[in-house]
Amino acid sequence: MAARKIKALLRCGALIQVVSPSAVKYINDMAAEGRLRWIPRKYKPNDLEGITLVFCTTDYKKLNSTVANECMKLGIWVNVADSAKESTFFMPAMMYQGDLTITVSTNGASPGYAAKLRKQFEDEFGPEYKEYLLLMRRLRKRIIAEMPDQERRRAVFAALVESDLPELIKNGEANKIEERIKECISTRKFDH
Template sequence: MELYPINLKLAGRRAAVIGGGGVAERKATSLLAAGAEVSVFSPELTPGLSALHEAGRLVWVPRAYQSGDLHKFFLVFCATNQADINRQAAVEARAAGALVNIADAPELSDFYVPAHIAQGDLLITVSTGGGSPALARRLKEDIAARYGPEYGQYLALIAKLRPEMKSRLATAKERESFWRETIDHEALYLLKEGKFSEAEERIRHAACCTGPES
């Protein structure tokens, strides 16, 4: 089945995690990092989840999931070690309009959470459609070794200079050509070496040579 790739903005959105173990902790942590409002349903929590609750980062409902709990949630992650509970919660959540991920049954989930590499605002994801998490992890490791922090730094530098470049380069064609040619190994090497000002100057110089004044 072909999947539709999408990156969700979760700031202020409500997400429920059913379960309090290691899988639930990983789900909750990533949801919080994306700005979601997280509620965890479980009689017990891992130390990590307990620390997040004590810090006021998430809501803890200290009991097992019950019917009627899952209204008004945008995302629901079913991550207990009991398959029947996961499926019962998934059915109810889906009926209430939520998107559902079932940790032990990806084939029954509405979506998969891909392996991902984040370097600043640069986000690279790898998905096997739930077919092989091990392969996804291996590919993630290979990609992470290839695209280091300098790529995130480069992206931040581009975002900083974009308004200036837009004023220098009058047409969309000029701007497209400039950005394509500017992504070179030299600028990335400078960033990797910590030479941020030199990398910025290289991009500015390229703009001067490309723009109408050249």
């Protein structure tokens, strides 16, 4: 449980401290690589000093609850793995494809369903979207620099996002990609 939360946090560049007498291999490895600090003992109340975000992921319900209460008193945001009710924030299911991030939440109604939808998004948004967004990032920079008229730029961006570029990338149709970009750049239509 803790390992799953840690994976998401490391992606965001969080500074992580784990307090637990035991740790799974992943946490052990991350500690050995210096990517987090593992304090191998039971929780003590002053562990919350200077902490901005807390995850209570022990298998000891009463302790999770006590820590959550302490956090509430101190105004620290807390996520309680076995109690949606005592959490002040939830984690969503997340997927990444380059610069694309998709998160799903059911607001605590069914985390399993959030996970199922996340898998569906992973199937739908393959590596072509990573490529597509790299392309869009380059094009957008160029268009902003070279196209002074904002209305015109909006029309071009709208055409680019409505285009079949991801499909063309997926199918490796390189010649059509150039052609499609040119078509989009020459578009003048803009729907308000």
